[in-house]
Amino acid sequence: MRIVLPPEAVPSAWYNVVPDLPAPLEPPLHPGTRQPVGPEDLAPLFPEALILQEVTSDPWVEIPGPVLDVLRLWRPTPLVRARRLEAALGTPARIYYKDESVSPAGSHKPNTAVAQAFYNQQAGTTRLTTETGAGQWGSALAFASALFGLECKVYMVRASFQQKPYRRVLMETWGASVVPSPVADPEHPGSLGTAISDAVADAAGRADTHYALGSVLNHVLLHQTVIGLEAKEQLAKAGETRPDLVIGSCGGGSNLGGLALPFVPDPEVALLAVEPASCPTLTAGRFDYDFGDTAGLTPLLSMYTLGHDFVPPTIHAGGLRYHGDAPIISNLVRHGRMGAAAYPQGKVFEAAVLFARTQGSVPAPETAHAIRAAIDEALRCKETGEERVILFSYSGHGLLDLQAYDDHLAGRLPDA
Numbered sequence: 287m288r289i290v291l292p293p294e295a296v297p298s299a300w301y302n303v304v305p306d307l308p309a310p311l312e313p314p315l316h317p318g319t320r321q322p323v324g325p326e327d328l329a330p331l332f333p334e335a336l337i338l339q340e341v342t343s344d345p346w347v348e349i350p351g352p353v354l355d356v357l358r359l360w361r362p363t364p365l366v367r368a369r370r371l372e373a374a375l376g377t378p379a380r381i382y383y384k385d386e387s388v389s390p391a392g393s394h395k396p397n398t399a400v401a402q403a404f405y406n407q408q409a410g411t412t413r414l415t416t417e418t419g420a421g422q423w424g425s426a427l428a429f430a431s432a433l434f435g436l437e438c439k440v441y442m443v444r445a446s447f448q449q450k451p452y453r454r455v456l457m458e459t460w461g462a463s464v465v466p467s468p469v470a471d472p473e474h475p476g477s478l479g480t481a482i483s484d485a486v487a488d489a490a491g492r493a494d495t496h497y498a499l500g501s502v503l504n505h506v507l508l509h510q511t512v513i514g515l516e517a518k519e520q521l522a523k524a525g526e527t528r529p530d531l532v533i534g535s536c537g538g539g540s541n542l543g544g545l546a547l548p549f550v551p552d553p554e555v556a557l558l559a560v561e562p563a564s565c566p567t568l569t570a571g572r573f574d575y576d577f578g579d580t581a582g583l584t585p586l587l588s589m590y591t592l593g594h595d596f597v598p599p600t601i602h603a604g605g606l607r608y609h610g611d612a613p614i615i616s617n618l619v620r621h622g623r624m625g626a627a628a629y630p631q632g633k634v635f636e637a638a639v640l641f642a643r644t645q646g647s648v649p650a651p652e653t654a655h656a657i658r659a660a661i662d663e664a665l666r667c668k669e670t671g672e673e674r675v676i677l678f679s680y681s682g683h684g685l686l687d688l689q690a691y692d693d694h695l696a697g698r699l700p701d702a
């Protein structure tokens with residue numbers, strides 16, 4: 287069962303969870319003075335509109351018309367009931383997924399890339415820099431930059447640059463230029479932290495250039511809430527009052543936040559973040575102020591972190607290899623509003639393959655973390671006989687991750 291909405295159903299405002307958080311959000315601190323950062327500290331990197339969204343406590347933020355026009359190229363995205371997966375598991379649970387893989391870049395990431403490109407163009411920025419892990423964020427920003435006439439330079443984590451040439455080609459097709467990071471050390475496999483350092487240093491050094499971040503920050507999670515707002519309406523159409531459990535994979539927290547944040551005010555809805563056991567920020571990190579990047583150029587964020595110099599092993603879910611988490615997600619976990627689980631790579635790919643052999647679609651390795659948790663919850667319901675409603679984020683497709691599937695199917699995937 288597939289629940290589709292007409293183009294007019296794309297929400298006209300983003301939902302801001304900040305006033306509904308269980309505790310006040312701790313402000314980002316200046317890396318030098320350790321005092322809360324002011325708008326002037328962020329001005330070299332971001333346009334004013336995004337800086338205001340980063341700190342706003344308004345419950346709703348209107349989506350500009352030109353952003354809606356682009357989002358309607360693929361939104362509203364479908365909500366799908368995974369009946370064949372349910373049948374294969376023999377579970378009484380009802381499993382739904384919100385399919386963000388239908389965007390031009392194949393993931394949820396264009397939802398914020400389009401908004402960020404728009405506000406930068408409005409502010410007179412002509413060039414954007416960014417980092418990318420597996421290449422999904424870089425391709426989303428390359429796509430959005432092309433539509434708003436901006437130059438785009440992408441610093442790509444070296445391990446992915448070498449493992450995933452097709453995403454580089456996709457970015458170049460949309461007109462971006464792509465270099466491996468860290469630029470200064472060609473032997474280093476890189477991490478999102480090193481790539482952020484390279485992209486921030488580039489943007490801070492040029493007046494025509496701003497920086498765009500694909501996850502973690504408040505304004506990014508804000509832009510992603512179209513996912514959960516649409517899903518609410520679609521679940522109602524499917525005759526469901528509410529989901530009992532909302533699940534998302536968590537790298538920086540943007541697809542999870544996008545789907546889950548609109549459900550935060552409803553205490554009946556449980557929320558779950560799923561991360562790789564090899565980069566276990568929420569389940570094994572410490573809650574502390576830390577830098578967003580490796581070099582210590584960014585503001586200090588209040589979050590769960592493995593330390594800004596942590597270099598995760600080169601697992602195939604490149605989008606989940608980040609040492610920290612969104613302050614909003616960290617706040618929810620810290621105060622017990624959201625749970626967290628970690629899975630090793632092998633268990634995740636078993637779930638991905640079961641999904642592909644029942645529902646048909648081949649998920650991104652990141653997405654497969656959410657699928658693993660959804661399956662485990664459905665199997666638990668089979669034991670207890672609970673008819674729970676499970677909603678998970680199908681954050682992206684895996685059609686450019688087939689090397690990972692080949693490694694899994696051939697038994698070559700290490701469980702780091």
Ligand SMILES: *Cc1c(COP(=O)(O)O)cnc(C)c1O
Nearest residue numbers: 422501537538539540541605682
């Ligand atoms: C980037 C990415 C993720 C992880 O990033 P979040 O900001 O945590 O969402 C998950 N799934 C896909 C498909 C991605 O591209």
